[in-house]
Amino acid sequence: xxxxxxxxxxxxxxxxxxxxxxxxxxxxxxxxxxxxxxxxxxxxxxxxxxxxxxxxxxxxxxxxxxxxxxxxxxxxxxxxxxxxxxxxxxxxxxxxxxxxxxxxxxxxxxxxxxxxxxxxxxxxxxxxxxxxxxxxxxxxxxxxxxxxxxxxxxxxxxxxxxxxxxxxxxxxxxxxxxxxxxxxxxxxxxxxxxxxxxxxxxxxxxxxxxxxxxxxxxxxxxxxxxxxxxxxxxxxxxxxxxxxxxxxxxxxxxxxxxxxxxxxxxxxxxxxxxxxxxxxxxxxxxxxxxxxxxxxxxxxxxxxxxxxxxxxxxxxxxxxxxxxxxxxxxxxxxxxxxxxxxxxxxxxxxxxxxxxxxxxxxxxxxxxxxxxxxxxxxxxxxxxxxxxxxxxxxxxxxxxxxxxxxxxxxxxxxxxxxxxxxxxxxxxxxxxxxxxxxxxxxxxxxxxx
Numbered sequence: 291x292x293x294x295x296x297x298x299x300x301x302x303x304x305x306x307x308x309x310x311x312x313x314x315x316x317x318x319x320x321x322x323x324x325x326x327x328x329x330x331x332x333x334x335x336x337x338x339x340x341x342x343x344x345x346x347x348x349x350x351x352x353x354x355x356x357x358x359x360x361x362x363x364x365x366x367x368x369x370x371x372x373x374x375x376x377x378x379x380x381x382x383x384x385x386x387x388x389x390x391x392x393x394x395x396x397x398x399x400x401x402x403x404x405x406x407x408x409x410x411x412x413x414x415x416x417x418x419x420x421x422x423x424x425x426x427x428x429x430x431x432x433x434x435x436x437x438x439x440x441x442x443x444x445x446x447x448x449x450x451x452x453x454x455x456x457x458x459x460x461x462x463x464x465x466x467x468x469x470x471x472x473x474x475x476x477x478x479x480x481x482x483x484x485x486x487x488x489x490x491x492x493x494x495x496x497x498x499x500x501x502x503x504x505x506x507x508x509x510x511x512x513x514x515x516x517x518x519x520x521x522x523x524x525x526x527x528x529x530x531x532x533x534x535x536x537x538x539x540x541x542x543x544x545x546x547x548x549x550x551x552x553x554x555x556x557x558x559x560x561x562x563x564x565x566x567x568x569x570x571x572x573x574x575x576x577x578x579x580x581x582x583x584x585x586x587x588x589x590x591x592x593x594x595x596x597x598x599x600x601x602x603x604x605x606x607x608x609x610x611x612x613x614x615x616x617x618x619x620x621x622x623x624x625x626x627x628x629x630x631x632x633x634x635x636x637x638x639x640x641x642x643x644x645x646x647x648x649x650x651x652x653x654x655x656x657x658x659x660x661x662x663x664x665x666x667x668x669x670x671x672x673x674x675x676x677x678x679x680x681x682x683x684x685x686x687x688x689x690x691x692x693x694x695x696x697x698x699x700x701x702x703x704x705x706x707x708x709x710x711x712x713x714x715x716x717x718x719x720x721x722x723x724x725x726x727x728x729x730x731x732x733x734x735x736x737x738x739x
Contacts (some may be wrong), residue, residue: 309471310447312439315709320628320673320738322441323575324434324704326583327568327613327633329605330415330456331592334370334639334658335666336687337602338385339400341374344685345641357642358688360659361409362595362651364642367686368658371599380677387606390614391633396677397617397626398670399737403681403690406637406662406697411457411590414636414662417697419462421726428466428717430701431581433726434708435472437715442578444541446475449579451567453480454588463583467719474583477546479567484543545573558615563587565612572619575629592635595644596654617670630672630707638665641687664690667700673707675739695734702731707738 336342348354349369357364374383377395384392391398406414413423420427428436431448440447450463463474481487548556548569559565564586571582586592586609594601613633620626639658646654664683670676681693702712705726712731716723 308443309469310435310440310443312441313437315438316711316714317709319707319709321630321671321707322628323579324431324581324630324632324672324708325568325571325575325616326431326581327609327631328456328583328585329592329609329633329635330585330587331411331590331594332414332635332637332639332660332665333592333605334594334598334602335402335664335683336639336641337370337372337598338388338606339383339666339668339679340402340683340687341370341383341385342641342683342685342687345369345687348686353642353686353688357640358661358663359409360640360661360663362659363645363647364640364659365645366643367641368643368656372603378677382677382679385606387603388610388613390610391617393614394617394670397621398668398676399674400679401634401667401669401681401695401700401737402664402679402683403693403695404634404638404665404667404697404700405690405694406665409637409660409662411593411636411660414660415456415458415462418636420464420466421698421701421728426461426464426466427724428468428472428726429463429474430704430726431463431474431583432465432468432472433705433715434581436468436717437710438580438708440578440580442541445545445574445577445579447580448472448474448583449477449574449581450474450583450585451477451479451570452585452587453478453563453567456585456588457590467724468717474581479563479570482566484547487546541577545577545579546570548573555615555619558611558618560611560615562608562612564609565615568609568612568616572616572625576623576625593660594639595651595657595659597656598639598658599656601657620671626671628672630674630704631670632667632704633669634667635665637662661688663688669737673738675737678737680734680737693734693736696730698727698731699734702727703734703737706733 345367346369348367350366352366372385374385376383377392380396382395406417407423417423419429435447465473559569567584571584574582638661640661644657644659681695684691705712712727716725
């Protein structure tokens with residue numbers, strides 16, 4: 291939709307002059323904002339944050355149990371090509387491909403028992419982002435801006451950044467049946483120049499002063515028009531939308547311009563596209579944006595059906611330094627205590643090797659298939675207990691078996707940290723009160739400090 295169009299989206303709400311005004315949550319929140327680092331495609335938990343010695347022991351052999359059904363057929367146990375080391379006072383083990391993230395394990399809670407519904411990208415992306423794998427539902431970022439509004443009226447409350455488009459594209463940050471004001475604003479981070487990054491953000495024909503005079507005249511005309519038409523929220527929303535678009539010209543260009551950061555900060559994050567995205571994410575939440583989603587790349591980069599050793603190492607190198615810098619930066623600025631940082635994909639990968647066959651994956655070797663039965667994510671900050679691993683998969687890493695945490699439970703817990711009872715944050719649509727967790731979900735209090 292683009293940032294400039296966000297102001298006009300308030301026409302769709304019709305419920306208040308400014309639907310993004312700050313609102314109170316159900317109870318005192320532990321967190322005020324979220325940075326969601328989305329590793330789209332599905333990172334392998336047994337190669338990142340859930341080491342399995344038994345998998346190494348059985349490498350090249352069939353598991354002593356039937357392989358669980360996934361999207362494609364898998365064969366023998368496939369030991370991780372990476373070494374693991376323990377970090378921090380907690381001693382949590384981390385793969386060698388995440389050395390910068392590993393330095394922050396005492397602030398991180400690894401969720402080792404995540405579970406989704408099916409081993410396919412499209413429904414799993416919808417489940418992770420919108421709480422429903424089949425029907426059109428609002429995304430979590432939309433629910434949070436609906437519930438809380440935004441602290442900065444000059445910027446959108448919900449921004450999704452990706453260098454290109456992921457699978458399912460804008461459905462991942464859709465507002466569904468919620469008013470259009472809560473739709474996520476997409477930013478294509480393949481572009482570096484601010485004027486290209488945010489299309490139509492500047493008026494090339496009028497100066498700010500000329501625009502201000504134009505808007506003042508337009509407001510007078512609209513107010514005169516409204517005198518004979520009382521209680522027309524759409525007219526009031528239209529007036530507000532023009533003002534918002536005007537204000538965004540100044541604030542948005544500043545927020546996305548990382549050249550305004552000191553050189554040592556930019557150097558700490560690194561020079562990759564991921565580094566730029568993650569540094570921008572910090573600048574956005576610092577300015578009051580409620581929910582920032584950072585997608586790793588176009589389509590599904592972490593979907594390594596082939597040569598996982600090379601693929602995962604390459605991808606981790608693109609983002610690990612910036613993730614470590616983000617956690618240090620947030621902590622130093624006093625932001626980590628009320629900012630949730632969430633890392634993960636839509637599911638994990640199998641501990642067994644994917645078997646090639648003529649057709650879709652012909653010639654692929656040393657890769658892993660999708661695995662929704664058990665996978666890992668991690669949370670940091672925002673009232674989350676650091677230095678712990680919650681739940682567990684079986685000894686080979688195929689299935690979550692201890693303190694199983696479904697995606698609905700994750701959503702319920704995130705909403706709780708943000709100050710909401712997930713059963714009470716609802717929106718009436720088609721004669722029913724809908725919620726992010728539908729009729730499911732339990733808050734996992736064990737991971738809350």
